[in-house]
Amino acid sequence: MSKHPRKQAPVWLTKEICSIEDFRAQVELTTDPGSVPLAAEVIDNIPVYDGKTVCEAYTNAATSRAFMAEWNEVLATGPGIVVVKNSYDDLNLIDDVTQVLNEIIEEERQTGAAAGDHFAAAGANSRIWNSHEKLCMAAPELFARYNANPVIAMISQAWLGPLYQITMQVNVVHPGGKAQDCHRDYHMGFQSPDALKDYPARIHGLSAMLTLQGGIAHCDVPLDSGPTKLLPYSQTYLPGYIAAQLPDFREYFEEHCVQLPLNKGDMLYFNPAVFHAAGENKTSDIDRMVNLMQVGSGYGRSIEIVDRTRMSAALYPVLKRMADDGALDSSQIQCVIAACAEGYPFPANLDLDSPLSGMAPDSQQHLMHRALASNWSSDEFEKALRDRQNRVRSH
């Protein structure tokens, strides 16, 4: 029997161990098209996929798993970024959602509900926090059609497994809106180097495993309107949550980042540890509208409070009708339920909600699937939701 060797990698990450030479060695790589055989092309080291091909793959277990496996590698050890072109075949759907989102922006502006944005100067952009729940409550049928999208389901599962929790935040960057500073995203991307030094290195690695960053383009986003600046492969640099905030790394980022123009209906996804920053909108006439997505692992804590009980109650009658009249097929309904209802049954009160069989109580998603399969009325479903909520509490 051999001895367990002592590992040399540091447990505590600090500003002092961040090395621009090490960083360069990790990010100055070229993406071999042979490493991403399912991509339509590779542009600026980023694999670009065709949305129609992806959607067709969804209902075939072998091909969808092949896509997900490729994306998992791309996000973990590859360039860290995936673009899916033409993710919606019906761009009118995007326009219809845009209209509802603009109405929400206007209503929040008039009522003073818009809280502002810690990422940008006042007036430079318009934000809708929790646009996911707000869209669902304002227009549940549109919400269903918008989220009945296999690309969202497949990329989320590819990175996080099936228990993912979608959150969305609209960002409209108006002409003249400035670029952001280079950063990483939630969770650890929102902490200072001083706070980060107290977490073991493996938790730095874990942070990026708990979220997937994404965005749906609601308009064409040409280069001068400021698509996200990205540095491929930068997610692989372990001390990167600290390094992304250091001047020499930020300088390197500005010199080497890439930007891909997007069209309406395209989607961009990346590992939250990829160094990135929103670009400057240099146009005089494009309000750059992207519905940003932070998909959280069911095992982690999402960035926003989303009332999935309320959403599920609003969605159910609409989804039932769309299932009955064939507006959505079973695989699309699966996508919508995953986007709306809570898939993870914990934390639970095991006094009140101890599973009769297996290890876990039913989740909201289980409930919604069962309700549709058993043809429950809206009242029956709402009562079951409420009963479940009443069990999710402590004494």
Ligand SMILES: [Fe+2]
């Ligand atoms: Fe970001």
